[in-house]
Amino acid sequence: MPVTNTTIDPQALTFTLEAEFAAPVERVWELWADPRQIERWWGPPTWPATFERHELKPGGEVRYFMTGPDGTRAAGWWTVTDVDEPRRIEFDDGFAGADGEPLDRDDKTHGVVTLEPTDAGTRMVVVSTFHDEKQMEQMTKMGMVEGMTEAVGQIDGLLAA
Numbered sequence: 001m002p003v004t005n006t007t008i009d010p011q012a013l014t015f016t017l018e019a020e021f022a023a024p025v026e027r028v029w030e031l032w033a034d035p036r037q038i039e040r041w042w043g044p045p046t047w048p049a050t051f052e053r054h055e056l057k058p059g060g061e062v063r064y065f066m067t068g069p070d071g072t073r074a075a076g077w078w079t080v081t082d083v084d085e086p087r088r089i090e091f092d093d094g095f096a097g098a099d100g101e102p103l104d105r106d107d108k109t110h111g112v113v114t115l116e117p118t119d120a121g122t123r124m125v126v127v128s129t130f131h132d133e134k135q136m137e138q139m140t141k142m143g144m145v146e147g148m149t150e151a152v153g154q155i156d157g158l159l160a161a
Contacts, residue, residue, distance in 0.1 A: 002019040002020055002021055002152060002153065002155055002156050003017060003018070003019045003149050003152050003153060004018050004019060004020055005017075005018040006018070006145055006148075006149060008136075008140065008145065010133065010136065012129075013129055013130040013131070013132070013133065013136055014127055014128065014129050014130070015127070015128045015130075015136070015139075015140075015144060015145060015148075016125065016126070016127045016128075017125070017126045017145075017148050017149065017152060018123065018124070018125050019123070019124045019125075019126075019152050019155070020118065020120065020121065020122070020123050020124070021121050021122045021124065021155060021156065021159055022120055022121040022156075022159070023121050023122055023159045024117070024121065024122060025086050025087065025115045025116070025117050025122045026086050027122075027159065028086075028115050028121075028122045028124060028155075028159075029085065029086035029087075029115060031155060031158060031159075032056070032089055032113065033056050033085070033086075035051040035054035036051075037158065038051060038054070039051050039064075040154070040158055041151055041152070041154040041155050041158060042064065042066070042151055043066040043067075043147075043151055044146075044147045044150040044151050045150060045154060046068065046069050047066040047067065047068050047069075047074070047147070048066065048067060049064050049065070049066045050064060050065055050066075050067070051063070051064045052064065052065070052100060053100075055080065056080060056083060056089065057080060057083055058080060058081065058082055058083055059079070059080065060079075060080040061077070061078070061079060061080075062077065062078035062079075062080065062091070063075070063076075063077055063096065063100040063101075064076055064077075065096075065100065073098070074095075075095070075096035075097065075098065075100055076093065076094065076095060076096050077093070077094055077095075077096045077100070077101070077102045078091040078092065078093050078111075079091060079092045079105075081110075086115060087114065087115050087116070088112070088113065088114050088115070089111075089112075089113045090110070090111065090112050090113075091110075091111050092105075092108045092109070092110055092111075093108055093109050093110070093111050093128070094107055094108040094109070095107070106131075107131075107135065108131065109128045109129060109130050109131070109135070109139070110128070110129045111126065111127070111128050111129075112126070112127045112129075113125070113126050124152075126148070126152075128144075
């Protein structure tokens with residue numbers, strides 16, 4: 001399992017996920033930069049993702065949905081705020097309606113992904129910052145920690161393929 005640590009910090013309003021991979025930074029970057037590759041791991045195994053728009057550049061828009069085992073769709077959006085290829089991505093992330101467009105641009109989390117080289121490959125740290133305690137509690141109850149852990153857990157298989 002590549003996830004080495006998850007931390008919820010109520011004071012900082014953050015959820016941090018740390019993972020390590022036996023692959024170079026540039027290869028792990030591709031898993032974020034290529035929409036066909038991110039589809040293969042973004043959702044938990046029982047909720048695969050489909051990316052309909054994927055503009056990985058500052059100001060770029062991302063639209064995706066995940067499909068549950070019963071066919072239920074859960075849509076999301078990102079607005080990319082910063083990119084430092086192949087080391088860092090920052091984006092605002094929120095829920096979308098059936099049309100893929102944001103339900104409420106103010107109801108968002110801010111994500112920061114950093115990729116660092118290690119002796120064995122790459123260390124990835126994903127920090128999600130919530131805008132208030134209520135949002136953090138809601139996302140935690142929805143299973144964000146478990147879902148992200150399961151999703152990132154699929155990456156080793158992709159890197160080995």
